[in-house]
Every structure is written in structure tokens, then in C-alpha cells.
Amino acid sequence: AENEPPWGPPCTQLLVSVATPGCDGFPSLDSKESYKLTVSEGSLLLSADAVWGALRGLETFSQLVGRDENGTYYINETEIVDFPRFPHRGLLLDTSRHYLPLRAILETLDVMAYNKFNVFHWHIVDDPSFPYESFTFPELSKQGAFNAMTHVYTANDVQTVIEYARLRGIRVVAEFDTPGHTLSWGPGAPGLLTPCYLGKGPSGTYGPINPILNSTYQFVSSLFKEVSAVFPDAFLHLGGDEVDFTCWKSNPEIRAFMKEMGFGEDYKTLESFYIQRLLDIVSSLGKGYIVWQEVFDNGVKVRPDTIIHVWKENSTPYMEEMANVTKAGYRALLSAPWYLNRISYGQDWMAAYQVEPLKFKGSPEQKDRVVGGEACMWGEYVDVTNLAPRLW
Amino acid sequence: AEPELLQLQVVIESPEPGCHSYPHLGSSEAYHLTVTEPVAILKADEVWGALRGLETFSQLVHEDDYGSFLVNESEIDDFPRFAHRGILLDTSRHYLPLKSILTNLDAMAFNKFNVLHWHIVDDQSFPYQSIYFPELSDKGAYSYNHIYTPADVHLVIEYARLRGIRVIPEFDTPGHTESWGKGQKDLLTPCYSGEKPTGSFGPVNPILNTTYNFMTKFFKEISSVFPDAYIHLGGDEVNFDCWKSNPEVKKFMKKQGFGVDYAKLESYYIQKILDIVSSYNKRYIVWQEVFDNKAQLKPDTVVQVWMENNYAHELSSVTGAGFTAILAAPWYLDYISYGQDWKKYYSVEPLNFPGSEKQKQLLIGGEACLWGEFVDATNLTPRLWPRASAVGERLWSSRNVTNLQNAYERLTNHRCRML
Numbered sequence: 142a143e144n145e146p147p148w149g150p151p152c153t154q155l156l157v158s159v160a161t162p163g164c165d166g167f168p169s170l171d172s173k174e175s176y177k178l179t180v181s182e183g184s185l186l187l188s189a190d191a192v193w194g195a196l197r198g199l200e201t202f203s204q205l206v207g208r209d210e211n212g213t214y215y216i217n218e219t220e221i222v223d224f225p226r227f228p229h230r231g232l233l234l235d236t237s238r239h240y241l242p243l244r245a246i247l248e249t250l251d252v253m254a255y256n257k258f259n260v261f262h263w264h265i266v267d268d269p270s271f272p273y274e275s276f277t278f279p280e281l282s283k284q285g286a287f288n289a290m291t292h293v294y295t296a297n298d299v300q301t302v303i304e305y306a307r308l309r310g311i312r313v314v315a316e317f318d319t320p321g322h323t324l325s326w327g328p329g330a331p332g333l334l335t336p337c338y339l340g341k342g343p344s345g346t347y348g349p350i351n352p353i354l355n356s357t358y359q360f361v362s363s364l365f366k367e368v369s370a371v372f373p374d375a376f377l378h379l380g381g382d383e384v385d386f387t388c389w390k391s392n393p394e395i396r397a398f399m400k401e402m403g404f405g406e407d408y409k410t411l412e413s414f415y416i417q418r419l420l421d422i423v424s425s426l427g428k429g430y431i432v433w434q435e436v437f438d439n440g441v442k443v444r445p446d447t448i449i450h451v452w453k454e455n456s457t458p459y460m461e462e463m464a465n466v467t468k469a470g471y472r473a474l475l476s477a478p479w480y481l482n483r484i485s486y487g488q489d490w491m492a493a494y495q496v497e498p499l500k501f502k503g504s505p506e507q508k509d510r511v512v513g514g515e516a517c518m519w520g521e522y523v524d525v526t527n528l529a530p531r532l533w
Numbered sequence: 534a535e536p537e538l539l540q541l542q543v544v545i546e547s548p549e550p551g552c553h554s555y556p557h558l559g560s561s562e563a564y565h566l567t568v569t570e571p572v573a574i575l576k577a578d579e580v581w582g583a584l585r586g587l588e589t590f591s592q593l594v595h596e597d598d599y600g601s602f603l604v605n606e607s608e609i610d611d612f613p614r615f616a617h618r619g620i621l622l623d624t625s626r627h628y629l630p631l632k633s634i635l636t637n638l639d640a641m642a643f644n645k646f647n648v649l650h651w652h653i654v655d656d657q658s659f660p661y662q663s664i665y666f667p668e669l670s671d672k673g674a675y676s677y678n679h680i681y682t683p684a685d686v687h688l689v690i691e692y693a694r695l696r697g698i699r700v701i702p703e704f705d706t707p708g709h710t711e712s713w714g715k716g717q718k719d720l721l722t723p724c725y726s727g728e729k730p731t732g733s734f735g736p737v738n739p740i741l742n743t744t745y746n747f748m749t750k751f752f753k754e755i756s757s758v759f760p761d762a763y764i765h766l767g768g769d770e771v772n773f774d775c776w777k778s779n780p781e782v783k784k785f786m787k788k789q790g791f792g793v794d795y796a797k798l799e800s801y802y803i804q805k806i807l808d809i810v811s812s813y814n815k816r817y818i819v820w821q822e823v824f825d826n827k828a829q830l831k832p833d834t835v836v837q838v839w840m841e842n843n844y845a846h847e848l849s850s851v852t853g854a855g856f857t858a859i860l861a862a863p864w865y866l867d868y869i870s871y872g873q874d875w876k877k878y879y880s881v882e883p884l885n886f887p888g889s890e891k892q893k894q895l896l897i898g899g900e901a902c903l904w905g906e907f908v909d910a911t912n913l914t915p916r917l918w919p920r921a922s923a924v925g926e927r928l929w930s931s932r933n934v935t936n937l938q939n940a941y942e943r944l945t946n947h948r949c950r951m952l
Contacts, residue, residue, distance in 0.1 A: 483871045487907070522872070526952060530912035 152216070155185040155202060157195050164192050167373050168259060168310050170512065175224030178202060180216055196310040197223070197257055227498070229448075229474060229513030231260030231314070232532075237267035237325065238520030240292040245525045247305050252533055254309040261306050262378060262515055264316045265294070271325040273299075273317075277367045278360075284328035299371060314431065315372045317364070318380025320350035320415050333360055335395065337388040348388020352415035353398040362422050369426040376448070377423060381441075382433035384412050413441040420444065431474065437466055448472045448512060452480075460501040467507035475514035481532060482519040536570040538604055541590060543583050544576045551579045555760045556647060556697050558897070563612035566590060568604055584697040585611070585645055592950065615883070617859055617898030618928040619648030619701070620921060625655030625712065626905030628679035633910045635692050640918050642696040643951050644925035649693055650765060650900055652703045653681070656711035661686075661704075665754050666747075668716035686758060701818065702759050704751075705767025707737035707802050719743055722782060724775040735775020739802035740785040749809050756813035763835065764810055768828075769820035771799050800828035807831065818859065824851055835897070838862050845886035852892035860899035864924050866917060867904040875944065876937055879923035884932070899928055919948040 176189040176198030187202060189195040201223065206216050232253055234241060250261060265273050271285030274293045283289045294302075303313050327334040327347050332354070334347035351357050368377065386408040389395045395411070404410040416436055420443060423430050431448040449466045451459050451473055459477035466473045478496045493516075499508050518532050551560065564577040564586030575590060577583040589611065594604045620641055622629060638649065653661050659673030662682050674680050681689075693700045706713075714721035714734050719741065721734035738744050755764060773795040776782045782798070791797040803823055810817050811831065818835040825847075830836075835857045838847045844862035851858045863881045878901070884893050901924040903917050922944060926934065934940075 484869050485871065486868045527912075527915035530915060 150183055152180075152183065152185050155187060155199075157199070158186070158188040159192050159195050160188075160190045162192070167307055168193050168312050169375055170228055170312075172228075172259075172310070174228075174257075174259065174310070175222075176201075178205075178219065178221040178223070180205070180219040182218070185216075193259075193310040194224075196254070197225075200255060200257060225257070225259075227511070227513035229260055229515075230258050231262045231474070231513065231515035232258050233262040233264055233476070233515050233517040233519075234528075235264045235267065235518065235520030235523070236272055236294070237264065237270050239524035240270065240272055240287055241520075241528065242525055243294075243298050243301065245528055246302055248529065249532070250302070250306050250309055250311055252529075253311055259310055260312045260314055260513075260515065261302075262314050262316060262517075263302070264318070264378075264519075266325060267318060267322045268324040271329065275364065275367060277363050278329060280329035281326060282329070285325040296371070303373065312374045312376075313372060314374050314376050314378050315368060316378035316380055316431075317368060318378075318382065318433075319361070319419065320352060320412070321382065321384040322380060323350055326350070330360060332356055335388050335392055338391040338393060344391075346388075348392075349384050350415065351395075352389075352411055353395055357415075358418055358422070361419060365419075365423055366426060369423070369428050376429045376431055378431045378450070379416075379419060379423060379436075380433060381412075381416055381436040382452070383435070386412075409439040412439060416441045420447075434462060434466070437469070437471065438462075443471070445470060446472070448474055450474045450476060450515075452476045452517070454478070454480075463498075463511065464501040464503050464507070467501075467503055467510040470510075472510045472512050474512060476517050479514060479516045480519065481516050482521070482523060484531065538568070538573055539571040541573045541575060543587070544574060545578070545580055545583055546576065547578050549579075551581060555694055556581050556699050557762055558616055558699075560616075560647075560697070562616075562645075562647065562697070564589075564609075566607065566609040566611070568593065568607040570606075573604075581647075581697040582612075584642070585613075588642060588645060592947070613645065613647075613929045614931060615896075615898035615928045617648055617900075618646050618925065619650045619859070619898070619900035620646050620917070621650040621652055621861070621900050621902035621904075623652045623655065623903065623905030623908070624660055624681070625652065625658050627909035628658065628660055628675055629905075629913065630910055631681075631685055631688065633913055634689055636914065637917070638689075638693050638696055638698055640914070640921075640951060641698055643947075644922050645929050646921075646925055647697055648699045648701055648898075648900070649689075650701050650703060650902075651689075652705065652765075652904075654712060655705060655709045659712040659716065663751065663754060664758075665750050666717060669713060670716070672716035673712035683758070690760065699761045699763075700759060701761050701763050701765050702755065703765035703767055703818075704755060705765075705769065705820075706748075706806065707739060707799065708769065708771040709767060710737050713737070717747060720747060722775050722779055725778040725780060728780075731778075733775075735779075736771050737802065738782075739776075739798055740782055745805055745809070748806055752806075752810050752815075753813060756810070756815050762816055763818055764815050765818040765837075766803075766806055766810065766823075767820060768799075768803055768823035769839070770822070773799075796826040799826055803828045807834075821847060821851070824854070824856065830856065833857070835859055837900070839865075839902075841865070848883075848886040848896060849888050849892070852886075852888055852895040856895065858896050860896065861902050864899060864901045865904065866901050866920055866924075867906065867908060869916065875920045875923040878920060879927055879937065879940055880935070881927060882932070882935075883927070899924065901925075918951060919944060922947060922951075 172193045173190040174193045174197050176194035178198050178201060179186045187198040189198055205219060206214055208214055270287045271281050272293045274282045274295050282293045286293045306313050333350060335349055335351040336343045337346045337348050338344060389408055429446055431450050433450050433452060437449045449471045451462045454477045463473050475498050479493055498511055498514055523531060560581045561578040562581045562585050564575060564582040566586050567574045575583060575586040577586055593607060594602050597603055658675045659669050660680050662670045662680050670680050690700045720737060722736055722738040723730045724733050724735050776795055786798060807817060816833055818837055821836055821838050824836045836851045837859045838844050839861045841862045848858055860883050864878055883896055883899055901921045908916060
């Protein structure tokens with residue numbers, strides 16, 4: 142008839158079919174996120190191998206629904222077969238430079254889900270503050286948080302984040318960055334950081350974690366034992382970036398240690414000494430690890446299944462680094478061109494969009510080792526007042 | 534017993550305090566604040582100074598760890614260095630809901646800004662609902678939901694007035710007027726390709742009488758809707774290509790003896806608009822091109838310097854020619870960049886240009902501009918503040934208040950206060 146609306150019969154149900162249940166599990170690097178979405182007259186069908194794919198398909202479905210001038214919801218006949226190109230699609234938030242209240246993190250997880258991100262890289266502590274409330278070492282946040290009452294993440298908070306993320310198919314990969322970026326650890330863990338020297342006497346300031354003391358490794362063992370239990374993901378991010386050697390060089394005991402170990406003047410060797418022991422500890426706890434590129438650049442011996450996180454834009458062109466990392470047999474994560482904290486005027490989304498992660502010279506096996514990338518929102522100039530419009 | 538502050542007495546000395554009038558360029562914003570127990574006294578010539586003093590007083594009060602409010606014994610004698618301290622908001626590139634504008638007026642008051650330069654219409658959209666020409670917004674606004682009704686405009690003006698903030702509207706012509714053409718046929722110049730109109734339009738058509746009839750009526754309305762003594766008439770970035778392509782315009786150029794100097798045509802137009810606006814007893818501000826292109830300006834014209842390249846030189850020229858100037862060039866806050874860019878805004882010294890004492894006096898102030906190409910209600914506040922606070926201090930405080938470290942400490946506190 143002439144006055145009939147152009148739409149077909151109304152659809153009342155979207156049938157979701159998941160082949161392998163897994164609703165109670167955690168997403169992982171190997172999770173299947175593929176899905177098939179069929180919209181035809183009288184039938185809406187979303188099928189996926191795993192629940193994670195169903196989540197992605199539901200997001201797509203929600204984007205397909207339109208609304209006409211009369212307010213009627215409609216959807217076009219559609220057939221979609223979809224799956225991600227890269228299995229690790231992450232976002233880094235920094236809750237040390239500025240504390241981010243729980244609601245800001247949860248809101249970010251929602252928007253991540255809208256954009257099919259599946260890894261929340263939680264750069265939870267750093268130099269400026271230690272907001273992570275540790276059960277084993279409560280003094281760390283008591284002394285190291287900006288405010289031990291108001292600017293901390295309790296065990297409950299952490300579990301809330303992990304579960305909220307899980308329900309959206311998002312992995313939570315926690316980063317406890319050492320041996321550098323650890324100033325806030327000092328107040329709550331006396332003796333952990335290296336005392337810097339001015340001539341013969343201590344200057345009163347501190348540097349990276351002290352790599353020559355047994356107590357250091359005891360501490361690190363206990364802390365990571367807790368962290369490994371608290372965060373269910375198979376991976377931990379262990380940091381390892383920007384270790385400033387000045388303080389180590391100034392400390393006479395460290396210099397003595399260097400001599401004793403035959404490291405000469407190469408402090409990279411000392412750094413590797415620490416990192417290797419850390420990696421062994423974390424391995425023995427059953428976790429895999431991601432490290433910033435310096436760990437690879439400085440020749441540290443790492444497990445073959447280590448993921449190297451490429452972030453530097455200045456020294457070696459990052460595509461060259463991607464080639465080197467994958468050539469050496471390691472998996473790689475790309476962040477270098479995606480430091481979203483580095484704002485600039487205009488439509489800078491285009492530069493981020495135009496990055497081609499596999500644009501380097503290498504074999505197909507090398508290219509396969511690129512597991513994905515992460516957009517990073519470092520917190521020096523970011524807090525809850527400007528996080529959302531800066532990131533999205 | 535601990536000394537207690539029981540009262541803040543506000544005394545306004547002038548027989549015409551100004552509570553029921555509008556702030557203007559010559560308003561007195563000076564105040565004297567004495568904080569002792571048990572009664573503190575805030576004295577000002579006019580109510581505008583009292584407002585500034587109240588803001589200062591609110592900043593002096595702080596809280597201790599137990600939640601008690603404290604204030605130090607103080608004696609403050611304060612007044613602004615520059616009389617024109619403005620913020621430009623652009624509601625054409627993106628519509629800004631009323632709430633956004635009002636929140637911004639609050640923030641301006643926290644920073645002693647006293648001018649809202651409302652760049653209300655432009656190429657992209659015409660949200661101003663005109664009483665005489667309703668088609669302008671009917672056809673030119675983004676949608677019916679993206680309009681400022683007369684009631685909205687009154688609300689902004691009154692909200693601003695209560696905070697001692699002048700509202701100077703800008704109706705930018707002859708360029709930046711694409712949206713005007715949607716609701717006002719024959720206002721804009723039809724562009725030509727050879728003998729044929731292309732279908733696109735350029736700046737306001739300066740050769741038609743209908744143009745000036747329209748402008749006469751339009752600015753009559755604007756003059757009555759906006760109470761401030763000044764209207765900003767724009768005059769920037771006029772692209773001559775369309776005029777050059779139009780055979781009627783070319784004929785007119787010949788007739789007027791302008792040769793091929795289209796700046797002369799631009800000036801011809803501007804001069805007529807300036808006369809129209811003058812006839813309504815309004816004074817005007819124009820962007821620097823109007824001065825640069827040698828239009829004949831009334832001596833009390835205010836020229837706004839916005840081009841960053843060599844702006845000190847431009848200030849010399851403008852003030853050297855005897856015109857009053859407002860500085861915006863180093864303060865385009867829409868140009869975001871990574872890091873503590875507030876420092877570069879803070880470090881600007883407006884009077885750092887070659888000129889006599891008399892010339893320096895002609896620089897009456899400046900404006901922080903937040904053009905709207907990449908700004909809407911979702912990001913306005915964090916993009917503008919607290920960076921604009923650096924500009925606010927530069928325009929209010931003495932020339933020698935320049936220490937960045939000290940400013941940093943005060944700015945971080947101030948930011949937390951504003952949140």
C-alpha cells in the first residue's frame with residue numbers, strides 16, 4: 142500500500158550464538174574475537190566462536206542501528222564477517238603522574254569497548270606517586286601515594302577494574318615499572334632505592350632500585366608474588382625504561398660491586414643484571430612479561446616469549462626498531478607513533494590513523510611477531526578534568 | 534580566644550555605584566581590602582571594584598587540615614593594569630550551549646576578566662536569532678537546537694553584567710559571512726567563472742544598495758540588543774578572488790576609480806558600515822586588516838592586533854597612527870601544544886614594542902582567543918582553563934610580576950580553587 146513505511150517487518154530479537162562458552166573466564170592474547178553478523182528480513186543473528194567475539198559483534202550491531210525522523214529504529218540488511226587484524230589492541234593510562242578516580246578508569250573502559258580495544262595497560266605507579274594499596278607492603282601507598290586516604294586504589298578498586306574490564310573483553314595488564322621510575326617506592330620501602338652520593342657522603346636523594354642488595358630481590362619477589370596473584374592476566378608489564386645511571390655511578394658500594402663483578406664501566410650490564418633476576422622471579426611466578434624497548438636495546442637476556450614494547454621516536458626510527466626486535470625473534474608491540482599525550486593543534490588523529498604497523502623490511506614470520514599496539518596517555522598533564530576529551 | 538573574622542563590610546564610595554548599570558571601558562575596578570579582626574573592610578569606588586575585591590577576598594580564605602577557614606591579616610590596594618581584559622568565544626564553528634557560556638563567565642570572573650568578546654556568527658553557522666531577520670538563523674544555524682534566542686542573549690548579558698563583564702558581540706563582515714547568505718538572498722557576492730556564476734558565494738556584496746539597507750536595519754537591532762558601547766565589526770581575512778571574478782563588481786571598481794586595488798573596495802565597504810554603526814552611537818573594534826588596508830577610520834576606533842608575525846611592529850604602527858589597540862596575537866589559546874604552554878602566554882609583555890609613552894597608553898588591553906574549529910562543549914573548559922589564567926594575570930597585574938616559579942605555585946593553587 143502507498144502509505145506503508147519503507148521498512149520491513151519489525152525485528153524483535155538478536156540471536157547470539159557462541160560456540161565455545163567462556164563467560165566465566167578471562168580474555169587473553171589468544172582469545173578469538175571473530176564474529177559473524179547476519180541481518181536479514183525477520184532474522185538477526187550474531188555468531189562467534191567465543192564470547193569475546195560476541196562482545197565485538199554486539200558493539201558492531203549497536204553501531205548499525207539507525208533512527209529515522211519519526212524516531213523509528215531501523216537496520217539495513219547486512220552480512221558481516223569480522224575479526225581483528227592484531228590481537229593486542231591496547232590503551233595505556235598513567236595513574237601515578239595524576240591519580241585517576243575509579244569512575245574515570247571505568248568510563249575509559251566503556252569507551253575502549255566502543256572502539257574494540259581489548260587491553261588496558263595500567264601504568265599504575267611511577268616516580269610521582271604510588272597509589273596501589275599493597276597487601277604485603279601497606280607502607281608503599283601509605284607513604285608513597287599523593288594522599289593515602291583519597292588517592293589510592295584499594296584491593297576492591299583493583300578487582301572492580303579487572304571485572305569491569307573482563308565483562309567488556311578487556312585484559313588488564315598491570316605495569317610495575319622498575320628499576321627506574323621508582324622514586325615513590327622509596328618512602329615506604331627504606332633501603333630499596335639507591336642512595337645517591339655527592340663526593341664522599343650521601344646527598345640525601347635517591348635513584349633507581351638498588352641492584353646490589355639481596356634485600357632488593359627479596360622485596361621484589363614478595364611484591365611480584367602479590368601482583369601476580371592480584372592481576373589474573375597471563376602477562377605483567379615490567380617496565381625497564383629510562384634508567385638513569387648517574388646515581389648508581391655516584392654510589393661507592395655500587396662502584397665496588399661493578400668492580401667485583403667485572404662489569405667495568407658499563408652500567409648497562411648492571412641494569413641487565415637486575416632485570417634478568419627480575420625476569421626470572423616473574424617467570425617462576427608463572428607470568429609472561431612485556432618490557433619497554435630499552436631492555437632489548439641494552440642486550441638483556443630475556444625469555445623468547447617476551448614482548449618488547451617499542452616506544453622511542455627519537456633515537457632509532459621506530460620502524461627500524463620493530464624490524465630489529467622481530468628479527469631477533471621477539472614479539473613486538475607498537476606505541477611510538479601513538480603517544481596521545483603529545484597534543485598538537487588540528488586533526489592529529491590523521492597522523493595516528495596513517496601509521497602502518499608492518500611498514501618495515503622483514504620476513505612474513507617477523508611481521509607475524511607484531512602482536513599489536515597501544516595508544517598511550519601519559520599523565521604529566523592529564524587528570525580527570527581533561528582525560529576524556531584528550532583521549533577521545 | 535583565637536582572633537575571629539566576623540564580617541566583611543563592603544563600602545562603595547561613589548554616589549553612582551553602578552549596581553544597575555553596565556560595566557564599561559572606563560569603569561573603576563580598583564579596590565582596597567583591609568583584613569583585620571573582627572571586621573574586614575572592602576572599599577571600592579564603584580561596584581565593579583567591589584566585585585574584583587570580593588574575588589580576591591575569596592582567594593585569601595583558605596582551609597586548614599581540620600576544615601577550619603582561615604584568612605591572614607592583610608592590606609591590599611589593587612587595580613588593573615589594563616582596562617580591557619577579554620576572552621573570545623567562537624559560537625559559529627561549533628555551537629556552545631548556554632550552560633557552557635555561563636560556566637565560562639564564572640571562570641572569567643575568577644580570573645578578573647571583564648570582557649566577553651562573543652564571536653557569535655561566521656562562515657559555518659549563524660546561531661544568532663535576529664528579530665528583524667529571522668531567516669538568518671532559520672536557514673543559517675546548524676539546526677533549530679543550535680540557536681541563541683533573544684532571551685538567551687539577554688541571559689548572557691545579564692549574567693555577565695553581574696560579574697562585571699562586558700559583552701561585546703562581533704558580527705564579522707564582509708568576509709566570514711557564508712552562513713549569512715543562506716537566510717539573506719543577494720547579500721553575498723556571486724562568484725563567476727568566466728561569464729557564468731559558479732553557484733558559490735564570496736564576501737558580502739559591497740556594490741549593492743540592498744546590502745547597506747540590510748546592514749542599516751541589522752545593526753540597528755544589534756545596537757539595541759547589546760548594551761555595550763562597542764560592537765566588534767570584524768573585517769578580517771577578506772578573500773578578493775570572488776569579487777575579482779564578478780563582472781558587476783569589476784564594473785563598479787572601474788566606475789569608482791579603484792583600479793585593481795581591491796583593498797580599496799574593502800575599505801569602501803567598511804567605511805560605510807562604520808558610518809552606519811556610528812549613527813547608532815556605537816563605537817567599534819575591528820581586526821587589524823581594516824587598519825592595514827588603509828580604510829578611513831574614526832579616531833576612536835579600536836584595532837585588534839591578531840597576526841602573530843611581528844605583532845610588536847603592528848602595535849607600533851597602530852598606536853603610532855593614533856589608534857587604540859587590543860592585543861590578541863600571542864594569545865590564541867586554540868593553538869594547543871604539548872607541555873606547560875601557559876608559561877609562554879604569561880611571559881608576553883604587551884608593551885614591548887617601539888613607541889612613545891603616549892603610544893603605549895593607547896594599548897588598552899588584550900584578549901585570549903579560543904577559536905572554535907576544534908572546540909565544543911565537550912572540551913571547552915579544560916582547553917581554555919587554566920591556561921587563560923596566565924593571560925588574566927598578565928593583563929591585571931603589574932609589569933614586574935613576571936616570576937614563573939612563583940606564578941606556577943599560585944596558578945596550581947588557583948586551578949584547584951577553580952575546580
